[in-house]
Amino acid sequence: MDKVGGHVADITSPVWQGRSIAGTKLRIVEFSAYLEQNAEAGQPESYHKHLFVHIGTNPAPSDPLLEAVDIRQIYDKFPEKKGGLKELYDSGPSSAFFLVKFWADLNTSVEDEQGAFYGVNSHYESSENMTIQCSTKVCSFGKQVVEKVETEFGRFENGRYHFHISRSPMCEYMINFIHKLKHLPEKHMMNSVLENFTVLQVVTNRDTQETLLCIAYVFEVSTSVHGTQHHIYRLVKD
Numbered sequence: 001m002d003k004v005g006g007h008v009a010d011i012t013s014p015v016w017q018g019r020s021i022a023g024t025k026l027r028i029v030e031f032s033a034y035l036e037q038n039a040e041a042g043q044p045e046s047y048h049k050h051l052f053v054h055i056g057t058n059p060a061p062s063d064p065l066l067e068a069v070d071i072r073q074i075y076d077k078f079p080e081k082k083g084g085l086k087e088l089y090d091s092g093p094s095s096a097f098f099l100v101k102f103w104a105d106l107n108t109s110v111e112d113e114q115g116a117f118y119g120v121n122s123h124y125e126s127s128e129n130m131t132i133q134c135s136t137k138v139c140s141f142g143k144q145v146v147e148k149v150e151t152e153f154g155r156f157e158n159g160r161y162h163f164h165i166s167r168s169p170m171c172e173y174m175i176n177f178i179h180k181l182k183h184l185p186e187k188h189m190m191n192s193v194l195e196n197f198t199v200l201q202v203v204t205n206r207d208t209q210e211t212l213l214c215i216a217y218v219f220e221v222s223t224s225v226h227g228t229q230h231h232i233y234r235l236v237k238d
Contacts, residue, residue: 019059019066021232023096026132026203026212029123029162030056033170035108038115050108052178053219053228055100069099071235074216077198079137079144085200088214089237097214097235103222106182106190118170118178124163124203124213129154131206132163138173139198146173151206187221194219 014022021028032055037048071089078085089097110116124132131154137147148171154161177197184190199217204210216235222228 015061016059019063021055021098021100021213021215023213024093025128025205025210026096026124026126028055028213028215029125030054031120031122032056033120034118035110036117036119037110038117048110050105050110051228052104052106053102053230055230055232066098066232066234068236069233071097071099071237074099074198074218074235076142077196077218078139078142078200078216080142085214085216088202088211089235091211093211094236096211097216099216099218099233099235101231101233102217102219103224103229104194104219105222105224105228106178107222107227117167118175120165120168120170122163122165122168124152126154126161126163126212129156129161132212133204133206134165135202135204137200137202138171139200141196142198146171181221187223190221194221 016022016027031053033052034054035050035052071085075086080086120136122134132152134150134152135147136150138145148168150165150168152163152165154163156162181190181193184193197219201213201215201217202211203213205212214235
């Protein structure tokens with residue numbers, strides 16, 4: 001019976017469980033950072049959107065489960081003080097912690113023309129109705145440089161609660177950082193700078209302060225003609 005029960009449980013568990021950024025109570029449906037050039041009057045073809053980074057593909061049942069990375073390998077890349085990565089992980093739940101390696105696509109000619117908008121979109125999903133708080137910390141050499149905190153309420157759609165943080169303006173520090181990166185002449189120089197640049201995103205239940213998701217982002221520059229790519233890992237402490 002145990003085998004049958006285990007088999008049934010395996011079939012009924014969602015495909016994304018264990019294959020994407022999903023804790024027990026919240027999962028990321030889509031995440032992107034982008035540059036948008038608004039269309040000029042009478043010229044709709046002049047509208048342009050460029051994705052620097054993007055997560056958004058639904059995993060298939062045939063996709064492998066996420067590989068694990070020991071969280072201690074990346075402690076030095078993130079803040080260590082109160083509320084830092086180590087303290088967060090020790091508080092748990094461990095199933096909420098992920099590492100994302102992004103290969104960012106900086107190959108765009110649009111920059112500071114009038115109407116250019118640097119933004120971030122996030123879409124989360126849960127079976128529970130709650131208010132989430134999303135903290136995004138930009139870090140340099142393991143130290144926090146800037147933090148943005150956003151609050152979002154769930155909207156009930158198709159049997160699940162959805163949380164959309166849309167067109168959140170990118171901070172000035174990030175925009176300047178992208179400009180400086182793009183002006184470096186060689187990819188290896190960009191990657192050298194990115195070695196010491198990280199982002200830590202923590203999503204909590206605003207009312208209970210429970211950690212729902214904690215995502216550590218590290219970066220390199222994409223060399224692919226297909227644009228931005230990423231790889232997701234589970235963070236563990238063996």
